[in-house]
Amino acid sequence: MTSVGKSVSRKDGIGNDTGRTRYADDIVLPGMLYGRTVRSTIPHGTVRGIRFGFDTAGFTIVDHRDIPGRNIVALIDDDQPFLVERAVNHVAEPILLLAHEDREKLLAAKVEIDYDVAEPLYDPERSTQSFKHITILKGDVDDALARADVIVEGTYRTGHQEHVYIETNGVIAVPEDGGVTVYGSLQCPFYAYKALKSLFGPDAKVRVVQTETGGGFGGKEEYPSMIAGHAALLALKSGRPVKVVYDRVEDMVATTKRHPSIVTHRTGLTRDGRLVAMDVDVILDGGAYSTLSAVVLSRGCIHAAGPYRCDHIRINGQAMMTNTPPNGAFRGFGAPQTEFAVEVHMERIAEALGMDSVTLREINALEPGDRTATGQLLRDDASARQVLDEAVHRSDFRRKRDAYRGTNKGIGLALFYHGAGFTGAGEERLKSKARLDLTDSGVRILVASTEIGQGTRTMHAQIVADALGIPYESVDVAPPDTALVADSGPTVASRTCMVVGKILERCAMEMKQTLDGMSPAEYFRTKGPLSVVMEHVPPDWIRWNDDTYQGDAYPTYSWGCDVVEVEMDLDTYEVRPSHVTVVQEFGRPIHPALARGQIEGGTVQGLGYALLERVVMKDGAMANATLTNYTIPTTLDTPELDIVMLENHYDGGPFGAKGLGELPMDGPAPAVVNAIRHLGLDLRELPAIPETLLACNSL
Amino acid sequence: MQFTLNGAPVDVDAHPMKRLLDVLREECALTGTKEGCGEGECGACTVLIDGASACACLVPFAQAEGTTIVTIEGLGDAHPLQRCFMDEVGAQCGICTPGMIMSAYVLEADASLEDIRVGLAGNLCRCTGYSAIYRAVIAARGKA
Numbered sequence: 001m002t003s004v005g006k007s008v009s010r011k012d013g014i015g016n017d018t019g020r021t022r023y024a025d026d027i028v029l030p031g032m033l034y035g036r037t038v039r040s041t042i043p044h045g046t047v048r049g050i051r052f053g054f055d056t057a058g059f060t061i062v063d064h065r066d067i068p069g070r071n072i073v074a075l076i077d078d079d080q081p082f083l084v085e086r087a088v089n090h091v092a093e094p095i096l097l098l099a100h101e102d103r104e105k106l107l108a109a110k111v112e113i114d115y116d117v118a119e120p121l122y123d124p125e126r127s128t129q130s131f132k133h134i135t136i137l138k139g140d141v142d143d144a145l146a147r148a149d150v151i152v153e154g155t156y157r158t159g160h161q162e163h164v165y166i167e168t169n170g171v172i173a174v175p176e177d178g179g180v181t182v183y184g185s186l187q188c189p190f191y192a193y194k195a196l197k198s199l200f201g202p203d204a205k206v207r208v209v210q211t212e213t214g215g216g217f218g219g220k221e222e223y224p225s226m227i228a229g230h231a232a233l234l235a236l237k238s239g240r241p242v243k244v245v246y247d248r249v250e251d252m253v254a255t256t257k258r259h260p261s262i263v264t265h266r267t268g269l270t271r272d273g274r275l276v277a278m279d280v281d282v283i284l285d286g287g288a289y290s291t292l293s294a295v296v297l298s299r300g301c302i303h304a305a306g307p308y309r310c311d312h313i314r315i316n317g318q319a320m321m322t323n324t325p326p327n328g329a330f331r332g333f334g335a336p337q338t339e340f341a342v343e344v345h346m347e348r349i350a351e352a353l354g355m356d357s358v359t360l361r362e363i364n365a366l367e368p369g370d371r372t373a374t375g376q377l378l379r380d381d382a383s384a385r386q387v388l389d390e391a392v393h394r395s396d397f398r399r400k401r402d403a404y405r406g407t408n409k410g411i412g413l414a415l416f417y418h419g420a421g422f423t424g425a426g427e428e429r430l431k432s433k434a435r436l437d438l439t440d441s442g443v444r445i446l447v448a449s450t451e452i453g454q455g456t457r458t459m460h461a462q463i464v465a466d467a468l469g470i471p472y473e474s475v476d477v478a479p480p481d482t483a484l485v486a487d488s489g490p491t492v493a494s495r496t497c498m499v500v501g502k503i504l505e506r507c508a509m510e511m512k513q514t515l516d517g518m519s520p521a522e523y524f525r526t527k528g529p530l531s532v533v534m535e536h537v538p539p540d541w542i543r544w545n546d547d548t549y550q551g552d553a554y555p556t557y558s559w560g561c562d563v564v565e566v567e568m569d570l571d572t573y574e575v576r577p578s579h580v581t582v583v584q585e586f587g588r589p590i591h592p593a594l595a596r597g598q599i600e601g602g603t604v605q606g607l608g609y610a611l612l613e614r615v616v617m618k619d620g621a622m623a624n625a626t627l628t629n630y631t632i633p634t635t636l637d638t639p640e641l642d643i644v645m646l647e648n649h650y651d652g653g654p655f656g657a658k659g660l661g662e663l664p665m666d667g668p669a670p671a672v673v674n675a676i677r678h679l680g681l682d683l684r685e686l687p688a689i690p691e692t693l694l695a696c697n698s699l
Numbered sequence: 700m701q702f703t704l705n706g707a708p709v710d711v712d713a714h715p716m717k718r719l720l721d722v723l724r725e726e727c728a729l730t731g732t733k734e735g736c737g738e739g740e741c742g743a744c745t746v747l748i749d750g751a752s753a754c755a756c757l758v759p760f761a762q763a764e765g766t767t768i769v770t771i772e773g774l775g776d777a778h779p780l781q782r783c784f785m786d787e788v789g790a791q792c793g794i795c796t797p798g799m800i801m802s803a804y805v806l807e808a809d810a811s812l813e814d815i816r817v818g819l820a821g822n823l824c825r826c827t828g829y830s831a832i833y834r835a836v837i838a839a840r841g842k843a
Contacts, residue, residue: 010785016793017781019731019771023794026730164825166735166743167794214733214794215825248736453792453826593788597831601791604828627740627823635816635829 003462003472004655007593011457011477024170024185024211025245032172033060034103035234035244038096038111039254040088043120043323043620047086047095053110060238062097067199067233073226074198075191077131080289080326082199082229088115090288090325091621092254094226099234099242120620124285124320125262131286131319132294134301136373136549139312144277148268152349156265156341157685158669160615161258161330161608162622164632167214169224169255170245173231179205180232185213186224188490189448193482195225196232206232210480216452217605218329221492222291223255252625256328257615259284259296259319263304263341268312273355275310275364278373282317282338287326293319296327298423300334302553303666305373306342307384307417308364313373324620329492331602332665335418336609343414343670344684347677351699357674358392361415374553381648381658383559383585388415390644391561395581400565401678409578411565412674416666419554420659421495424544427555431535432489434503436464436511438530442474442520443511445504447488449496450480454661455594456496462590463501463654467508470520486533494558494659497590499536501654507532539652556650558586558658562603562667565639566675573690575676577607577639580668585646587658592645595660599643602664608633609665610672614687702763705729705773715761720744722760723770731771731797735823742822745798746770752805754821771797779842780804780835789835791826798822803836810840 015021040047050063064071064083071085072078084095095113100106121127145151171184180200186192189208196206208228213220227244234242246254261284268277282301286293301317350357365384371377391413392398400411421427435446445464451457461475478485488500511532515523523530544551563581568574582603589595612631616623624630649656669686676683681696701710704727713722723729723746735743737756744755747769748762774781780800783789790796799822806818815836816829824832 007788010788012790012793014776014781014785016790016796017784017800018774018776019729019797020776021793022730023733025734026724028725164823165792165794166741166823166825167733167792168735213792215792217825248738453790455788455791593831597788597791597827600828600830601826602828605825626738627736628738632823632825633828634820634823636820638829641828641830 001471002466004466004590007591008458008462008472010455011461012451021212023167023214024172024183027172027183027211029172029174029241032241032243033099033101033238034106035097035099035231035242036106037094037230038098040084040091040093040095042088042115042117043091045088045115045117047084047088048114048116050096051112053112058100059109060099060234062233062237066237069201070198072198073229074195075222075291076294077290080291082226090323092325094230097230097234099238120323122322122324122620124283124322127320127322129321131290131321132297134297134317134549136301136313136315138373138375141277141279141312141314144312145268145279148276149271150269150353151266152352153266154345154348154684156263156344158261158337158340159686160260161613162252162615162630163217163219163330165215165217165219168246168248168251169220169227171224171227171231172241172243173235174241175235175239177205180236181207181209182228182232183209183211184224184228185220186210187216187220187450187452187492189480189482190487191222191490192225192228195229199229208482210450213450213452217331218333218492219256221329221490223328248627249625252630253622254325256291256326258330259286259293259327259334259337261337263338265341265345267345267349269349269353273353273360273363275308277312278305278310280304280315282315284319285322285327286319287322287324289326291326291328293327295423296329296334300338302374302419302423303335304338304342306339306346307366307415307559309366309370315373324617331605332662333493336665336669339416339666340670340686343416344673347674358397358413361388365415375550376552381556381650383646383648384415384417386646387559387561387583387585390646391563391581391583394583394644395563397563404678408568408570409565410675410678411563412671412678413561413563414667414670414674415561417557417559418494418663418666419557420498421554422493424553425546427499427536428538430489432500432503433486433533433535434488434500434507435486435531435533436504436507438520438524439476440521440524442470442476443468444476444478446478446485447500448480448485449488449500450491452491454598455591456491459497459590459594460501460504463505464508467505468512474520494661497657498653498659501657502652503534503536505654507534510534555652556658558584558660558663560584560663560667562671564668564671564675566672568679573693575611575688577672579639581642583644583646584663585648586660586663587650587653588647588656589645590655590657595645596643598660599664600641603641603668604633604638606665606668607672610669610686611688612637614689700760700764702765703767705769713760715759717760718756719758719760719763720755723755729770729772733794733797735794742802743795743798745801745822747801747805752802771801779839783835783839787831787835787838789827789832795822795824799824799832808841
């Protein structure tokens with residue numbers, strides 16, 4: 001009767017497949033107005049005046065003076081306003097909000113804004129304003145570099161990436177019960193809740209309910225707090241429900257993207273290929289406000305030395321301010337950028353030593369008993385060698401590498417890892433809670449963790465069912481509604497299964513003890529309701545120092561190795577992936593089909609990042625903000641994927657599971673670029689579009 | 700405008716230049732047809748017009764006169780494609796799924812994997828990497 005490890009039917013049912021599932025834009029409420037955001041058209045300056053070129057009768061108009069509480073989107077650092085007061089720091093910054101019941105009239109309303117224009121700054125390397133500086137030190141890098149046989153240096157660059165969830169951002173705010181309720185497409189209901197409390201004041205009655213969400217990938221982690229605030233301001237001023245749904249252009253121009261990066265490596269080696277010193281500089285382009293840049297940088301820096309053993313490491317990271325729309329969370333959260341750099345660098349080290357790059361990785365891959373850059377001792381669930389060996393064997397890597405030489409085919413490999421859960425002391429600070437209630441027919445899960453396609457409801461229900469020993473079908477999942485559920489933290493950081501799933505497992509075990517052999521229905525009938533709430537307990541061996549950046553950065557890591565085969569058109573320089581082998585170890589799949597879906601989907605996002613997805617920034621704004629001009633992989637751009645899931649259980653996760661959501665994003669880009677290097681082009685940046693390849697030197 | 704919608708004759712009064720997508724969603728309350736881009740790139744609004752798949756965001760309502768239109772709602776809730784998309788996890792977030800199923804609906808019963816790839820090339824999915832969608836369409840083949 002167990003369900004863990006089986007691909008049971010999704011809890012979402014058939015609604016997604018029949019069109020019956022209702023997303024934010026599908027909801028229409030009586031008396032509802034449509035809302036619109038008027039945004040800055042300059043990257044830097046001050047607002048001098050606002051003129052309305054339309055009859056304002058029938059419009060609700062909101063500016064910063066209508067904000068009753070703090071004009072700050074509360075997140076980490078208090079710097080980003082909901083609405084511009086005077087200073088404009090990027091293109092598409094919200095200045096004014098309009099609402100009207102007639103959408104045509106709303107869109108036709110002309111607002112002219114006069115500015116005093118200031119000089120914008122676009123180059124993060126020239127920026128003098130740093131949002132965060134991180135240093136990780138291990139051993140004595142300068143001394144080890146001085147004693148190294150060989151030193152290899154290089155700089156690696158990545159651009160923005162746009163999330164392209166197919167459902168654009170959208171929320172509906174409803175004035176009710178003397179306060180406001182926001183229904184929206186979002187990943188983190190309590191982030192929006194906290195931002196609304198700050199916006200309206202601590203005594204305000206605020207409620208946030210997640211609507212069915214058409215994709216997130218990090219893009220609906222923090223920005224929905226902004227949209228929720230806007231819709232709520234319009235709703236409270238008009239006294240009517242207000243729907244704010246972005247069209248694709250607005251969504252692409254205004255909302256967050258993956259941070260562009262510049263990573264420089266200086267690495268010392270022995271002649272036989274042992275890493276003896278790694279000196280790494282990481283620069284992220286944060287955009288105009290800090291948003292999540294500090295924590296993106298943190299995860300990026302911790303992963304910057306790659307899954308390798310080295311006694312002397314120095315990682316210096318900075319997130320810099322520029323006059324561009326703020327960059328934010330995107331699947332992988334800084335690690336795809338830094339792991340790209342280190343994996344292409346490893347390929348260049350192998351070239352410099354005249355050594356086989358698989359052998360170089362075999363010599364240096366982290367194993368149980370080794371220590372990471374932060375000094376974390378790896379336990380038995382470290383699987384770098386297993387994923388590497390399996391990927392090399394399964395893809396016939398070495399034979400193909402020889403056979404393709406001199407043809408238009410290339411093959412490349414990347415070894416990578418990803419820490420599961422919040423970084424450092426994050427989980428300890430969050431103190432996430434989960435709640436499990438008895439119902440008349442089974443149990444009900446009440447958590448804030450959102451279903452965004454990845455299978456939250458299903459996987460949580462499987463864990464609870466098996467921990468309680470009841471059928472999967474008798475577990476129900478409450479909608480993420482801040483008035484109803486326990487705050488299980490944000491749905492991010494590959495934590496929903498490993499961290500929240502574990503709390504739910506403990507809730508279920510506690511409930512099982514109380515039931516003492518009775519079925520849930522029997523207990524409910526005879527003894528009445530029962531509710532169990534539990535809080536996250538970090539493993540007792542976890543040690544982390546936020547000041548020194550030393551210790552257990554994550555409770556555990558998931559591991560992966562990708563092999564990408566490509567074919568290049570020698571006339572157009574167009575590179576197409578022809579086959580991808582993906583080997584990943586993430587503890588244990590709770591639901592194998594959903595896990596496979598995470599790996600396949602994440603891998604294809606990574607291939608898009610590598611080969612297609614280029615955000616063109618012009619005068620501080622995305623110039624190609626359409627799906628015609630910013631291309632993501634279609635069926636025809638997607639090769640056959642050979643997926644292997646290895647198991648190496650982590651006893652701090654439910655039924656041995658670790659985190660999986662982000663891991664697949666880390667590997668494809670460096671594997672693609674290493675395949676292109678195999679074709680003889682000295683490529684060190686993303687995306688690998690023909691224009692870039694044409695400008696590359698030959699190896 | 701008179702046309703046949705999901706098997707029934709209808710008479711809908713809306714501006715002839717309104718997008719068919721908006722008419723279906725707002726006048727006919729058929730919200731299964733989704734908007735992903737508004738420019739015919741993503742295929743989330745795919746419907747059948749006289750048996751051929753089309754992006755409803757690119758069709759002015761004037762062109763609906765006298766046609767036969769089928770939306771995802773016209774497939775009911777037990778079509779083999781729908782059941783196979785559910786069983787094979789061909790839908791993750793689900794927003795592209797109605798359009799994807801409508802594009803798969805017009806594929807030949809003996810479509811090869813390559814035919815499926817070409818037939819679905821106008822429908823973007825950001826979640827699945829398409830593999831599970833192929834598995835669903837292949838599983839549904841010949842069951843209709």
